[in-house]
Amino acid sequence: MSKEITSRSENYSQWYQDIVKKADLAENSAVRGCMVIKPYGYALWENMRDQLDRMFKETGHVNAYFPLLIPKSFLSKEADHVEGFAKECAVVTHYRLKNDPNGSGVIVDPDAKLEEELIIRPTSETIIWHTYKDWIKSYRDLPLLINQWANVMRWEMRTRLFLRTAEFLWQEGHTAHATAEEAVEETERMLEVYATFAEEFLALPVIRGKKSPNERFAGALDTYCIEAMMQDGQALQAGTSHFLGQNFAKAFDVKFLSKEGVNDYVWATSWGVSTRLIGALIMAHSDDSGLVIPPKIAPLHVVIVPIHKGQDDIDKIYEKVKPVMAALKKLGISSKFDDDDTKRPGFKFADYEMRGVPVRLAMGMRDYENGTIEVARRDEKTKESRPFEGIIEHIQALLEEIQANIYNKAAAFRETRTYSVDTWDEFVKILDDDQNRGFIKAHWDGTAETEDKIKELTKATIRCIPLDVVAEEGKCILTGNPSDKRVIFARAY
């Protein structure tokens, strides 16, 4: 492992890649566009997944699992949906290989061609709604609140670890309701679950909003999203929740008999977050020393590095900190005593910083004699010597402080990089400025043409129309046509 990572200000993309690789999160695999998530990166995902799963269950959802392969015909039943995904689908055409008659290796057996091709799911609406048809007959079967943890595949042209890979892990919730109001409520409820998760656990401030029609999910009537700002001022969509109306119910003929005896199509939602959240976490909080992980999601909270002259010293220090580790465990705080004597302390310090462990304790014989211990916090990269007495309470409080501090830093950063802009010149200037680029609140005339034109001219898109937007008379930033509210523009990942 090389010793330095590229500086954040010098080359943001390279900085990001360095952290992913050097913090041991993931790497590119032999398969085009697919990544290998390494144990440390996967532990991070597991923590996110477990917390989200709890939140889904608290809101009445249950988990189920649907097939990886989707018959091609299913995908073509919803017109917008197929148009949105057709260009990036991997297709299974054969079911058998055979030895190559002309030499070594195997070839696809031409006799084993499938009558109907199977699509590797890019998302599961179609197969799930095909299944729901048999599950939903009456108002008594509603609402149907199901979530699936799965992998999906989208044949992306250009990939980037965690942010965009051909295969990724995610969860997708698919619900069915008796009324449009209920479905909209569900869509908004799940958006709020995502926003709460991002803010409380990932320490990532997000804007809750709706997508413009241009940016809507293929097949949705309304797409809600949470948008986060990365440290280069670009936006990252961190989660989406869709109100699908009756589109999929109609496409798959899912009807229910109401209490009043009326037969009607059900109303649907779908919502998802993915391993992209790991990318968001990295780009929002990390620094030139590597990853910074909020305590509430960290695979390891506290690392203890002994500084020693021999095995005797290690044993003494271990005896001293053992009760502390046990007490921390009872508080739900994980700790590790790193007694690997093939690595020197300086190396360990740098390594745990790279991996973003929130708190580091160091104890040498000097501390041992004096009844002190060195406490270093990852978020601020500061350290202090403290009395060993009372260290447990201190760590507990410190972890909470770190969690809050990481959030506050990200929120303050977003604040300084959010602009309210009324002239086109200023709009362009901010988007072109590498050092100050950010979110722009500006008026928009509400047309897709204007949005497209702005994208073409500046690469910026409408990230969302915030849910808490206030009505305000104004003129479109591009056309000067009347507008009644500001929307958020930014360049995005």
Added chain:
RNA sequence: UAGGAUGUGGUGUAAUGGUAACAUAUCCGCCUUGGGAGCGGGUGCUGUGGGUUCAACUCCCGCCAUCCAGACCA
């Protein structure tokens, strides 16, 4: 995509027709442990197929792959 560039140890680079070099990682040994130590030794490489040549990492052609630009996206 009638686009542009590039393929050398695990990784990052050097060698412009003539013994494939350096850094880092890795392995062994010694020495070390309060911020990524040091010394000695070992392993390991020209994407692929063809052509030109006494001789090809180097020149030519095909293929493959990657990156950049486009299009798309959780």
